[in-house]
Amino acid sequence: MTESNIAIELINVDKHFGAVHANDKVNLSVRSGTIHGIVGENGAGKSTLMSILYGFYQADSGEIKVFNKEFRATSSKQSIEAGIGMVHQHFMLVDNFTVLENVVLGSEGGALITESLSNARIELKRLANEYGLEVELDIAVEELSVGMQQRVEILKGLYKGAKVLILDEPTGVLTPQESDELFRIFEALKKQGVTIILITHKLREIMSITDHVSVMRAGKMVAHRETSQTNPEELAELMIGRKVLLNIKKSKAKIGNPVLVAKNLEIENEQGLKRVSNVSFEACSGEILGIAGVTGNGQGTLLKALAGILPISSGTIEIMGETITSKNTLNPEQLRNLGVAHVPEDRQRMGMISEFTASETALLGYHNDKNINQGVWLRRASVKANCESIMEAFDVRPNNPNLMSSNFSGGNQQKLILAREFERDPDVLIIGQPTRGVDIGAIEFIRKRIIDMRDTGKAIILISVELEEIMSLSDRIVVMCDGEITGTVNGTDADEATLGMMMANALESDDELTGIKS
Amino acid sequence: MSEIFLSTVLTLDASVRVCIPLIFASMAGLFAERSGVVDIGLEGKLLMSAFIAASAAVVFGSPWVGLLAGIIASSVLAMVHGFASITYKGNQIVSGVAINILAAGLTMILSLAWFKKAGITPTLKNDQRFLSIDLPGLELIDNIPIIGVIYRELISGHNILVYLAFAIVPIVWWVVFRTRFGLRLRAVGENPKAVDTAGISVESLRYKALLIGGILCGIGGVYLSTAYNAQFVKDMTAGSGFIALAALIFGKWHPYKVLAACFLFAFLDAISIRLQGIVIPGIGEIPVQLIEATPYILTIILLAGFIGKAVPPKASAQPYIKEL
Numbered sequence A: 001m002t003e004s005n006i007a008i009e010l011i012n013v014d015k016h017f018g019a020v021h022a023n024d025k026v027n028l029s030v031r032s033g034t035i036h037g038i039v040g041e042n043g044a045g046k047s048t049l050m051s052i053l054y055g056f057y058q059a060d061s062g063e064i065k066v067f068n069k070e071f072r073a074t075s076s077k078q079s080i081e082a083g084i085g086m087v088h089q090h091f092m093l094v095d096n097f098t099v100l101e102n103v104v105l106g107s108e109g110g111a112l113i114t115e116s117l118s119n120a121r122i123e124l125k126r127l128a129n130e131y132g133l134e135v136e137l138d139i140a141v142e143e144l145s146v147g148m149q150q151r152v153e154i155l156k157g158l159y160k161g162a163k164v165l166i167l168d169e170p171t172g173v174l175t176p177q178e179s180d181e182l183f184r185i186f187e188a189l190k191k192q193g194v195t196i197i198l199i200t201h202k203l204r205e206i207m208s209i210t211d212h213v214s215v216m217r218a219g220k221m222v223a224h225r226e227t228s229q230t231n232p233e234e235l236a237e238l239m240i241g242r243k244v245l246l247n248i249k250k251s252k253a254k255i256g257n258p259v260l261v262a263k264n265l266e267i268e269n270e271q272g273l274k275r276v277s278n279v280s281f282e283a284c285s286g287e288i289l290g291i292a293g294v295t296g297n298g299q300g301t302l303l304k305a306l307a308g309i310l311p312i313s314s315g316t317i318e319i320m321g322e323t324i325t326s327k328n329t330l331n332p333e334q335l336r337n338l339g340v341a342h343v344p345e346d347r348q349r350m351g352m353i354s355e356f357t358a359s360e361t362a363l364l365g366y367h368n369d370k371n372i373n374q375g376v377w378l379r380r381a382s383v384k385a386n387c388e389s390i391m392e393a394f395d396v397r398p399n400n401p402n403l404m405s406s407n408f409s410g411g412n413q414q415k416l417i418l419a420r421e422f423e424r425d426p427d428v429l430i431i432g433q434p435t436r437g438v439d440i441g442a443i444e445f446i447r448k449r450i451i452d453m454r455d456t457g458k459a460i461i462l463i464s465v466e467l468e469e470i471m472s473l474s475d476r477i478v479v480m481c482d483g484e485i486t487g488t489v490n491g492t493d494a495d496e497a498t499l500g501m502m503m504a505n506a507l508e509s510d511d512e513l514t515g516i517k518s
Numbered sequence B: 001m002s003e004i005f006l007s008t009v010l011t012l013d014a015s016v017r018v019c020i021p022l023i024f025a026s027m028a029g030l031f032a033e034r035s036g037v038v039d040i041g042l043e044g045k046l047l048m049s050a051f052i053a054a055s056a057a058v059v060f061g062s063p064w065v066g067l068l069a070g071i072i073a074s075s076v077l078a079m080v081h082g083f084a085s086i087t088y089k090g091n092q093i094v095s096g097v098a099i100n101i102l103a104a105g106l107t108m109i110l111s112l113a114w115f116k117k118a119g120i121t122p123t124l125k126n127d128q129r130f131l132s133i134d135l136p137g138l139e140l141i142d143n144i145p146i147i148g149v150i151y152r153e154l155i156s157g158h159n160i161l162v163y164l165a166f167a168i169v170p171i172v173w174w175v176v177f178r179t180r181f182g183l184r185l186r187a188v189g190e191n192p193k194a195v196d197t198a199g200i201s202v203e204s205l206r207y208k209a210l211l212i213g214g215i216l217c218g219i220g221g222v223y224l225s226t227a228y229n230a231q232f233v234k235d236m237t238a239g240s241g242f243i244a245l246a247a248l249i250f251g252k253w254h255p256y257k258v259l260a261a262c263f264l265f266a267f268l269d270a271i272s273i274r275l276q277g278i279v280i281p282g283i284g285e286i287p288v289q290l291i292e293a294t295p296y297i298l299t300i301i302l303l304a305g306f307i308g309k310a311v312p313p314k315a316s317a318q319p320y321i322k323e324l
Helices: A047-051 A076-081 A098-105 A113-131 A146-159 A178-193 A203-209 A232-240 A299-306 A331-339 A345-351 A380-392 A410-422 A441-457 A467-473 A498-501 B003-036 B044-061 B065-087 B092-115 B138-142 B149-157 B160-178 B180-190 B193-195 B204-230 B240-250 B253-275 B288-303
Strands: A006-017 A020-031 A035-039 A061-066 A084-087 A164-168 A194-202 A213-216 A220-226 A258-268 A274-284 A288-292 A312-319 A323-324 A341-343 A428-432 A459-463 A476-481 A484-490
Touching: A006 A047, A006 A194, A006 A288, A020 A047, A020 A194, A020 A213, A035 A047, A047 A084, A047 A194, A047 A274, A076 A084, A076 A345, A076 B138, A084 A258, A098 A113, A098 A146, A098 B180, A098 B253, A113 A146, A113 A178, A113 B180, A146 A164, A146 A178, A178 A194, A178 A203, A178 A498, A194 A203, A194 A345, A194 A467, A203 A232, A213 A232, A213 A258, A220 A232, A220 A288, A220 A467, A258 A299, A258 A459, A274 A299, A274 A312, A274 A459, A274 A484, A288 A312, A288 A441, A288 A467, A288 A498, A299 A312, A299 A341, A299 A428, A299 A459, A331 A341, A345 A410, A380 A410, A410 A428, A410 A441, A428 A441, A441 A459, A441 A467, A459 A467, A467 A498, A476 A498, A484 A498, B003 B044, B003 B180, B044 B065, B044 B092, B044 B204, B044 B240, B065 B092, B065 B204, B138 B149, B149 B160, B160 B180, B160 B204, B160 B253, B180 B204, B204 B240, B240 B288, B253 B288
Parallel strands: A020 A220, A035 A194, A035 A213, A084 A164, A164 A194, A288 A459, A288 A476, A341 A428, A428 A459
Antiparallel strands: A006 A020, A006 A061, A213 A220, A258 A274, A258 A312, A312 A323, A476 A484
């Protein structure tokens, strides 16, 4: 490795956020024209490090060199000028702007935009040809699919002259096919000499696409490897610092009688749009039924209807001997009393109230319980005891019931919510995205608990966008696309390719080419 | 027939006069809200600039000095709003309300201190005011039937600030939709993070938007006390700032639609004066208060989604806090 072909060099970069040491004397060097992966658990400091490089945050101390030149950015402007582009995990796009306007924003050229826009149009055509990044330019970004929006982000970077492109968890929102397409784009960029830094926690991606990989753990850079010289097991171990069992062992399911039977369900979402149609399935005691699909294909709406949050417009749901129809609805409290527990998809917004203490979050939904509520006042002692026992059972850290819910890490928040529902010993458990944004240690813990619940004869409906999660937990898998069930497979027979095809069922039409959502 | 025609033209003419502060204030609000800052303090800025303009015109004997002073007064308040809600990320509604209260109080105290009268400035002489100007060709066109009346009563014979107000609307449109500043302004009101990561300062953009708003709102206030009237009177804005805000929502933050909304609300105001005391057979006397409340009622109906939908800039009222 000679001096001249290093694109990015970080030397002892250090960053604190209050008491949190987000980056602890981090060193990194990225060779020009390569794909460099950075892996680490959530909260390991990857995004912070890249945001420092992109000028979004400033490091407390340390040195940064870009193409061997000293570099100190106080805003993203300097980073862009130095040739660094970033595609954030949550896209930085103005939804009601056209693709063209989004790309031009911040590098307009002149004070009037008519000319800037027409110049940009020509330049974008060229970039699209060169890298195979076709996007319709005059369409509002909100009309585009997630995969296309990501292309717009990449184009934004290239248009601004990026020679180094940082991508933060780029495949989190994509179908397997869209991910493959993204990797094809990576190869094309690499061929043209663009350096790519890929932040991810998916080891499969690291192994298949990167040249080099660096591992972060708890704010520190713990290892650098050539991808060809390492393997997923080693990387996983480096990430969490001990051996983990990613494929959780489970015994064969002892499947009992159906306890939840859904027939011909049609459901509208909060905006009155039909998101689920003609969906039928049954969940039996002692099994985990996985519902797979790309985000936004009706699983979320289905989950809400099963939990009593949304009414169904037609069809029936039979739960524990009760029949729910569009006329005869049960609210979440009635469902809970029947023995149906619900872990919502969006933990921050529906699972807890971040400004509440842990003990208050731990009683949400069960606040009418006789032990806790004696009419007017809550029994503070029981509230606290309830929370303590939950924290004990699920190893929630720190085990302080008086701490604000928002001060727990994502994994511990999720454990608290899961514990709240599990500890009531329900017969049916409806779980949405149990491990979204949760670190590997907690993932393992949570998945084991879900399997334990199954083994005690509960029926579990698991909705997740993580294919790997669905595959490793489910006894049966139902795949949804565009509000309908596009396939059902046994857990043991499932493979990623088949599921991926089922998940993309409706995308086989011409729409795929332009990326416009129908 | 000709009497009804003349009466209509005169009502429209009155609407034009009432419309002017609404136009300035709503265009000011348009800049602020497009940048993501809610500006409920339009009323206070109008009032403050009306007072300062009238005072300066009396003391220095020139409406132009009054204009300048009014603009400065309103801009200072706009910067106070910016300081609280942009730099210190305070609640924009609270800051705006504070400005309204501050203006109401300050105008009383200062008028007492400067002119020994609470809430009133001395009456302005003609050379201290913006006076009506006749447009060229009046004698020629005056003799043509119908067009002559319209030209004489409706188009000609206004002061310079009236013509400025109507000229400003297409300029605002051009700035918002055809310039780099406008592109960034619209972006920062929708998604400030996208602007920040594109290497543009969110704070500076929002300050600029508020400053432009301060200047425009200032001219509106100057019009009230030195052109439409000839002195400052306590609470003379009479809710114009709030009606302008309603017009902004009613016009969906689009300059031309906002202009139309301003004119509609001004027209309702003008006929409410004309209809005062008129008895309609079978119904009785028209309650003027009802007509005066119409702008607010229409806005509520709009916000409830009965006539189209008013979608404000997405980042409106949210202070920008840098985080991932």
